Amino acid sequence: MTAATESVTPTQASRESGPKPLTAGQRPLIGHLSVYLFVLVPFAALLLAVPAAWGWGLGWVDIGLAAVFYVVSGLGVTVGFHRYFTHGSFKANRGVKIALAIAGMMAVQGPVITWVADHRRHHAYSDRDGDPHSPWRFGSSPVALAKGFWYAHMGWLFERDLTNQDRFAPDLKKDAELVRVDKLFPLWTALSLVLPGVLGGLITWSVWGGLTAFFWAGLVRASLLHHVTWSVNSICHMIGERPFKSRDKAANFWPLAILSFGESWHNSHHADPTCARHGVLRGQLDISARVIWFFEKVGWAWKVRWPNEKRLARIAVTDYKG
Ligand SMILES: [Zn+2]
Ligand SMILES: [Zn+2]
Secondary structure (H helix, E strand, O other), X not given: OOHHHHHHHXXXXXXXXXXXXXXXXXXXXXXXXXXXXXXXXXXXXXXXXXXXXXXXXXXXXXXXXXXXXXXXXXXXXXXXXXXXXXXXXXXXXXXXHHHHHHHXXXXXXXXXXXXXXXXXXXXXXXXXXXXXXXXXXXXXXXXXXXXXXXXXXXXXXXOOOOOOHHHHOHHHHOOHHHHHHHHOHHHHHHHHHHHHHHHHHHHHOOHHHHHHHXXXXXXXXXHHHHHHHHHHHOHHHOOOEOOEOOOOOOOEOHHHOOOOOOOOEHHHHHHOOOOOOOXXXXXXXOHHHHHHHHHHHOOOEEOOOOOOHHHHHHHEOOOOOO
């Protein structure tokens, strides 16, 4: 048994014996500070680069293209990879399915079936041995948590062991059409980076405009989305509110709600993984759920697993107050 497993077990026991709040002691200072340091400082540097480059290396065309590609590839991951392919939160027709797979692959986070297999494994073993990216992997001491934060955020990506797709995504592997699209991952990656440059060049009718759009709407946009997605794996398993029962350390971290399109309501998600809406409490903005709602309205999605009072009451730690 690892230290990570030990740190989870008493929490489960205390939850089973009564509706006590989660008491895992105080977050160690070093782990706490490292989150601020390594997430906020690079982001601040990026923000400082914006005024520095404005007018010569960055303009409205770059910002507009970056926003469009961020939204399309981001929703491809949250609505597509995550809520549709991994958890089956709704049903969709063939065209929507393929479009979501391609949009998600434009986030440059790996082929859809690889992503889904990793993520289902994460849910099966969350914060225990076998979880591909738990920040509690090395234990709960300050040094172990600092190390764990980095591992959960991006260190795990450099592991060479592949999640067994036959075990975790046999349904997707049976879908010949999806497998074909999945294998074209290098093409979707290339398009995701090159297309903003081509569009930027055409709109500004200049090579320089193409280069700056490639940089901001291709590279910087992909990197920002990477960090937001990774933060759900790292920060949202360390810091935040835990209003619902989940067998792990998943937490709701409100500051990332907008950038993550609702995925940072991660405690609710682990408590009820197939639910199409993660921000289930009042005021919890969940853009992905809104998009699924729109898909349902126009007939692109059906059998959507929306939250209801019964579902929420079942997973609530204390009395549910929607
Ligand atoms: Zn998680
Ligand atoms: Zn999930």
